[in-house]
Amino acid sequence: MAQLSARERRSAVPRRASSAGLRRFVEDFAEEHPPLSLDAADLTIKDPDQVRRRYGGVFNYLTRVELEVERNVLELRALMPDATETDRLFYHDVWSPQELQHGILLDAVQQGFGMTPAATDLEVSAKIRLVGVLSHLPGMLGVIRLLYYLTGAATERSAVVAYTRLVDGLRAMGEHAIAETVVAPIRRQEPGHFAFYRLSAEVLVGEEGLSDWQLQLARILRRRSFELVGVNNRRQRADFGDVARALEFDRDLVEVARQVSLVERELLWAQQQGLKVPRYILAALEEAIALSTARSAGLEI
Numbered sequence: 001m002a003q004l005s006a007r008e009r010r011s012a013v014p015r016r017a018s019s020a021g022l023r024r025f026v027e028d029f030a031e032e033h034p035p036l037s038l039d040a041a042d043l044t045i046k047d048p049d050q051v052r053r054r055y056g057g058v059f060n061y062l063t064r065v066e067l068e069v070e071r072n073v074l075e076l077r078a079l080m081p082d083a084t085e086t087d088r089l090f091y092h093d094v095w096s097p098q099e100l101q102h103g104i105l106l107d108a109v110q111q112g113f114g115m116t117p118a119a120t121d122l123e124v125s126a127k128i129r130l131v132g133v134l135s136h137l138p139g140m141l142g143v144i145r146l147l148y149y150l151t152g153a154a155t156e157r158s159a160v161v162a163y164t165r166l167v168d169g170l171r172a173m174g175e176h177a178i179a180e181t182v183v184a185p186i187r188r189q190e191p192g193h194f195a196f197y198r199l200s201a202e203v204l205v206g207e208e209g210l211s212d213w214q215l216q217l218a219r220i221l222r223r224r225s226f227e228l229v230g231v232n233n234r235r236q237r238a239d240f241g242d243v244a245r246a247l248e249f250d251r252d253l254v255e256v257a258r259q260v261s262l263v264e265r266e267l268l269w270a271q272q273q274g275l276k277v278p279r280y281i282l283a284a285l286e287e288a289i290a291l292s293t294a295r296s297a298g299l300e301i
């Protein structure tokens, strides 16, 4: 299929995606969603053993990922030393304080059913530092920013799906206090994070504009480097699989992959007709579930 010209590509992106609109969105979101407070939460759990059995791994995993926001901010500085003012406003004043509170709230819940926090990894990896160095090469900053926004969009969308299912599951168990005062309020903040990454990616590809080679390189790198949220090694991939099974992602895995890939399908793969879900995302989910299943059966992974 013929490549779209830069002008056609810009017009293919929704009109709302402008840098001024993005700025307004961040300011409004900051005003409407202050960080959640632990004092406002009711941590009563009716049946701690049952919650631990069913969702212990989920709370443990989500707590770790939320608290690793601290590392994400450091990574961001290494990756994009020249972040835009809107980026900075979002990361420092909105996103990072909100995610930190999500971690603190989830941690308080898991301690209530006797779980200890998983070790967080706050070290910026050599890989990220290398990418930060590459960002100084001509044209590379645009590619790296796009990959960063796509990763953010996939992560936040995964969070929306996970928290939605967790709220439903807790309600069904009659655990209304933690469902309504912890997980549901967290869940309400995640779509705003997703919207930020989506709009940022759309502004970058549309208003700011990326050339064909930049988009092509982004496709190659995305395919090769995609990783599920919170996964840096095999054990963590199996842990993600535990979460996926507890939240029943395995019942409709293609739909989950469709949600996670929403923005990259639109911006990277729209020309590949019939591509409902990028293969690398579905494969990563399948592998996580297979590892988790093997580990539960007592196999070495």
Ligand SMILES: [Fe+2]
Residues within 6 Å of the ligand: 066, 098, 099, 102, 159, 186, 190
């Ligand atoms: Fe969060």
Ligand SMILES: [Fe+2]
Residues within 6 Å of the ligand: 099, 156, 159, 189, 190, 193
């Ligand atoms: Fe988030």
